[in-house]
Amino acid sequence: MPGMIVAPQPIAVEEGAKVLAAGGNAFDAALTTAAVQGVIDPHSCGLGGYLVMCCHPAGSTAPHAIVDAPAVAGARVTPEMWQDIVLGMNPRGWGYFLKGKVNDDGYQSVCTPGMVRGMKVIHERWGTRSWSDMLAPAIRVANEGFVVNEHLASRWKEPRQYPDASSNFDKLHATPDAKRIWLKPDGSSYEAGETIQNRDYGRSLERLVKQGADDFYTGELAAEMVADLKKHDGWVTADDLANYQHREEPPVVISYRDYTIVTNQPPHGGPTLAAILNILEGYDLSSYDHNSAKYIELVSMAMKAAFADRNRHLADPSFENVPLEWLVSKDRASHWRDVIDKGEPIVPGPLHQDTPDTTQVTVVDRWGNCVSLTHSLGMSSGAITPGLGYMYNNSMVNFHPYPGHPNSIAPRKGRTTGMTPTIVLKGNKPVLVIGAPGATRIITSILQVIVNVLDFNMSVTDAVISPRFDCQGEMIFAHMRIPQMILNEVAKKHAVTRLPQSYGGMALVHAITIDEHSGALKGAADAGADGMAMLVP
Numbered sequence: 001m002p003g004m005i006v007a008p009q010p011i012a013v014e015e016g017a018k019v020l021a022a023g024g025n026a027f028d029a030a031l032t033t034a035a036v037q038g039v040i041d042p043h044s045c046g047l048g049g050y051l052v053m054c055c056h057p058a059g060s061t062a063p064h065a066i067v068d069a070p071a072v073a074g075a076r077v078t079p080e081m082w083q084d085i086v087l088g089m090n091p092r093g094w095g096y097f098l099k100g101k102v103n104d105d106g107y108q109s110v111c112t113p114g115m116v117r118g119m120k121v122i123h124e125r126w127g128t129r130s131w132s133d134m135l136a137p138a139i140r141v142a143n144e145g146f147v148v149n150e151h152l153a154s155r156w157k158e159p160r161q162y163p164d165a166s167s168n169f170d171k172l173h174a175t176p177d178a179k180r181i182w183l184k185p186d187g188s189s190y191e192a193g194e195t196i197q198n199r200d201y202g203r204s205l206e207r208l209v210k211q212g213a214d215d216f217y218t219g220e221l222a223a224e225m226v227a228d229l230k231k232h233d234g235w236v237t238a239d240d241l242a243n244y245q246h247r248e249e250p251p252v253v254i255s256y257r258d259y260t261i262v263t264n265q266p267p268h269g270g271p272t273l274a275a276i277l278n279i280l281e282g283y284d285l286s287s288y289d290h291n292s293a294k295y296i297e298l299v300s301m302a303m304k305a306a307f308a309d310r311n312r313h314l315a316d317p318s319f320e321n322v323p324l325e326w327l328v329s330k331d332r333a334s335h336w337r338d339v340i341d342k343g344e345p346i347v348p349g350p351l352h353q354d355t356p357d358t359t360q361v362t363v364v365d366r367w368g369n370c371v372s373l374t375h376s377l378g379m380s381s382g383a384i385t386p387g388l389g390y391m392y393n394n395s396m397v398n399f400h401p402y403p404g405h406p407n408s409i410a411p412r413k414g415r416t417t418g419m420t421p422t423i424v425l426k427g428n429k430p431v432l433v434i435g436a437p438g439a440t441r442i443i444t445s446i447l448q449v450i451v452n453v454l455d456f457n458m459s460v461t462d463a464v465i466s467p468r469f470d471c472q473g474e475m476i477f478a479h480m481r482i483p484q485m486i487l488n489e490v491a492k493k494h495a496v497t498r499l500p501q502s503y504g505g506m507a508l509v510h511a512i513t514i515d516e517h518s519g520a521l522k523g524a525a526d527a528g529a530d531g532m533a534m535l536v537p
Contacts, residue, residue: 001367001368001521002366002521002535002536002537003017003020003026003029003363003365003366003367003514003521003536004361004363004364004521004522004523004533004534004535004536005017005020005029005030005033005361005362005363005523005533005534005536006361006362006510006511006512006523006524006525006531006532006533006534007033007037007039007359007360007361007362007510007525007531007532008037008041008359008360008437008508008510008525008529008530008531009036009037009149009359009530009531010042010149010531010532011036011040011146011147011332011458012033012036012037012040012041012361013033013038013268013531013532013533013534014532014534015032015033015137015138015141016029016030016033016036016361016363016534017029017034017536018083018137019033019129020363020365020366020536021031021104021118021536021537024128024129024365024516025126025127025128025365025367025369026055026363026364026365026369026370026371027055027122027123027126027127027128027369027371028127028128028129028134028171029287029361029363029365029371030053030122030361030363030371030373031122031127031134031373032125032129032134032135032137032138033361033363034051034119034361034375035119035134035135035137035138035205036137036138036141037359037361037375038138038201038390039141039142039146039198039201039202040114040140040141040146040152041152041495042390042391043155043168043171043180043357043358043377043391044357044358044359044376044377044380044437045115045137045358045359045375045376046115046201046390046391047113047115047116047204047205047208047216047390048110048113048115048330048377048381048390048391048392048393049113049114049115049203049257049374049375049376049377049378049393050069050070050071050113050114050118050373050375050393050395050396051067051068051069051114051115051118051119051373051374051375051376052066052067052068052069052070052264052268052373052375052417052419052421053066053067053068053118053120053122053371053372053374053421054066054251054261054262054263054264054371054372054421054422054423054435055067055126055369055370055371055423055518056369056370056423056425056430056433057126057369058365058367058368058369059368060133060428061428062524064091064251065248065249065250065251065267066248066249066250066264066421067118067121067122067246067248068246068247068248068249068264068265068268069114069115069117069119069121069246069247070114070247070267070414070417071111071112071113071114071378071393071395071414071415072112072114072240072244072412072413072414073111073112073235073396073399073410073411073412073413073414073415074110074111074112074234074235074236074237074240074411074412074462075235075236075237075239075240075408075411075412076234076235076236076237076411077235077406077409077410077411078409078411079403079404079409079410080403082098082102082103082270082401082409083401083402083403084503085098085100085102085401085419086098086401086402087099087164088164088406089161090162091161095397095398096397096400096401097162097165098165098401101151101164101166103394103396103397103399103401104165104166104379104381104394104397105166105170105171105174105381105382105383105394106174106175106232106381106382106383107228107229107232107233107234107381107383107392108232108233108234108235108365108396109381109383109393109394109395109396109397110229110234110235110236110381110383110392110393110394110395110396111235111236111393111395111396111415112236112240112241112244112412113216113392113393114244114246115375116208116213116216116217116248117213117216117217117244117245117246118375119213119258120212120213120214122470123213123350126369129207131209131212131213131382132209135205135208135209138205138299139202139206139209140202140206142197142198142199142201142202142205142389143197143199143202144197145195145196145197145198146193146196147193147195147449148190148191148192148193148194148195148196149192149428149530150192150530151529151530152192153189153190153191154159154192155168155465156168156169156172156189156190157169158188158284161208162336163457166379168357168379168380169189170382171379171380171381171382171391172189172382173382174382174383175382175383175384176386177200177384177385177387177388177389178348178382178383178384178391181196181384181389182196182197182261188219198389200384200387200388200389201388201389201390202360202389203387203462204221204388204389204390207220207221208221216241216494217241217242217244221388222238222241222242222467223238224385224387224388225237225241225385225388225460226241227458228385228386229385231356231438232383234383235396240412249265250265251263251264251265251270252265252270252271252274252328253265254274254277254278254328256277256278256281256424256450256454257281257454257455257478258426259425259426259431259454260424260425260426261274261277261422261424262417262422262423262424262425263420263421263422263423264420264421265317265324265420266314266315266316266317266322266324266416267314267315267316267317267322267407267414267415267416267417268416268417268418268419268420269417269418269419269420269440269442269443269446270420270422271310271314271324271327271328272306272307272309272310272314272322272420272443273409273420273422273443273446273447274327274328275305275306275309275310275327275328275332275333276302276303276305276306276443276444277447277448277450278328278329278330278332278333279305279306279311279333279336279340280298280299280358280451281300281301281333282333282334282337283298283302283337285298285299285451285455285456286455286456290452290456290466291466291467291469291482291486292486293321293486293487293489293490294394296482296486296487296490296496297447297490297493297494298340298446299347299447299451299469300469300471300476300490300494301340301471301494302336302340302472303444303447303471303472304346304348304471304472304473305336305339305340305346306336307348307471307472307473308346308347308348308349308438309327309332310327310416311348311349311350311532312349312350312406313406314327314406314407314416315406315407315411315416316414316415316416318414319410319413320406322406325374343493347408348472348473348474350400350405353463355425357376357377357379357380357437358374358375358376358377358378358419358437358439358442359374359375359376359437359439360372360373360374360375360435360436360437360508360510361373361435361510362433362434362510362511362512362523363433363512364430364433364512364514364521368430368519370423370430370433370512370514371433372421372422372423372433372434372435373421373435374419374420374421374435374437374442375434376393376417376419376437377391377392377393377394377398378393378394378395378398379381379394380392380393380394381393381394381505382394389528395415395446398415398416398417399413399415401411408503416436418439418440418441418442418443418507419442420443421434421435422433422434422435422446422448422450424450424453424454427516429514430514431513431514431515431516432450432453432454432460432508432510432511432512432514433511433512433514434446434449434450434510434511435509435510435511436507436508436509436510436526437507437508438506438508439507440472440509441470441506441507442507443507444468444469444471444506444507445468445470445506445507445508445509446507446509448466448468448469448510449463449464449466449509452466453513459513459522460511460512460522460523460524461522461524462514463511463524464509464510464511464524464525464526464527465482465524465526465527467479467482467502468506469482470506474495475495475496475497476490476494476495476496476497477496477498477499477505478496478497478498478499479498479499479501479502479503479505479506480496480498480500480502481502481503482502484498493535501528503526503528504526504527504528504529505528507526508525508526508528508529508531509524509526510523510524510525510526510531510533511523512524512533521535523535
């Protein structure tokens with residue numbers, strides 16, 4: 001059986017494909033790809049970020065544990081520290097606006113990074129190539145440079161959506177090293193087709209090769225980060241790095257028709273995906289015309305119901321009592337079907353926030369190992385410790401700035417995310433490996449691709465390219481490709497609006513299907529960005 005890899009960045013996909021072609025497994029390829037992604041997608045991922053992985057090792061007869069290396073708040077934070085500087089919620093749902101943008105840009109927006117620890121755990125447990133071989137392509141790309149693609153160049157030109165918001169171009173001005181590395185001498189951003197080198201990032205990766213991953217948490221690299229964070233009044237301390245622990249918990253597992261859905265645990269998106277599927281299982285979706293008004297209304301109300309529960313209860317289970325069994329129970333789904341069938345109102349509650357600039361790598365190898373790895377910087381802080389080359393995350397933006405909320409700030413607490421790496425099995429055999437970047441719309445986008453494949457028998461390409469919609473509150477958002485005449489029918493029962501995008505605007509789904517009989521692989525990268533699927537003989 002050949003292997004396959006799918007991700008949003010073609011340069012990174014090709015490096016991962018080389019690993020598969022040379023005999024590496026899916027874990028080797030995923031980690032190599034992720035390391036390269038960190039170099040070439042500076043606002044989405046990198047050493048200063050975090051990851052969560054859903055995997056199915058070849059031959060496994062039971063769903064495997066999730067590896068979660070989240071960004072957690074530093075020890076110096078307090079629950080009430082920002083309540084007096086709140087300007088309001090971001091109308092797009094991605095965090096709160098604070099005076100001075102302190103939760104969005106710069107050192108006070110940084111949470112303790114988990115990316116390097118997560119990579120180490122995955123490498124030690126399942127990797128077959130050396131740590132140095134795994135990082136070598138990223139080192140080469142950082143030192144030799146890479147060609148800026150149109151997607152990244154356009155992101156640097158996007159204006160602020162709101163006066164109190166921060167753009168990606170703003171983040172390049174957050175620190176002197178961000179300006180030096182990512183801007184031209186005249187202060188302008190790079191254009192598509194131009195080449196950028198980040199030798200500082202390459203040297204940091206070389207240090208991790210020589211000293212090992214623990215250098216990031218307890219060694220000289222950690223000391224440099226801590227000194228810089230302290231100098232700029234950041235929240236993350238030396239103890240936060242030294243005591244950082246990844247998390248391994250049983251996955252969220254539900255049945256959906258004849259399939260088993262394996263996804264991640266709180267505070268991520270898996271429980272919400274499971275809850276929506278539980279609701280929809282009670283309907284014969286294939287009897288509806290796909291993306292008809294009735295179909296959009298039904299699926300949107302299932303989304304809204306599951307998000308209503310998520311918004312009230314989802315949090316870091318190490319700090320809050322999250323009623324997970326109830327959230328993903330068939331009884332709770334039956335309750336919501338009664339509400340939907342009677343046309344009763346669904347009150348969504350206070351929204352949870354997540355940031356859209358995340359990335360994904362989906363891999364299946366020749367032996368049948370399956371990996372869905374989602375990793376992120378949030379939207380990036382712009383903060384770069386002098387000489388290290390990598391941006392830190394800005395995950396403080398995703399905490400609720402007022403005390404008393406399940407997602408409120410607390411030392412070493414993780415915040416909710418939409419990250420939802422997922423594997424679908426029939427019997428004990430994986431048939432769909434899927435993941436996406438895109439904030440909480442990850443959940444609703446992955447949902448629709450799963451339903452497109454399982455209920456409507458679409459190919460993975462058709463399933464991913466099909467127009468999508470999203471409902472998490474009082475508005476349904478739909479791709480421009482869904483006709484207005486259909487949305488006018490939906491509007492008779494629920495508020496709906498078209499996005500300006502025909503592609504993109506939702507999450508960017510990257511998926512691989514495995515034929516249950518022949519084992520044939522097919523992959524699809526979302527057309528909303530520059531992604532690529534590669535089959536490796």
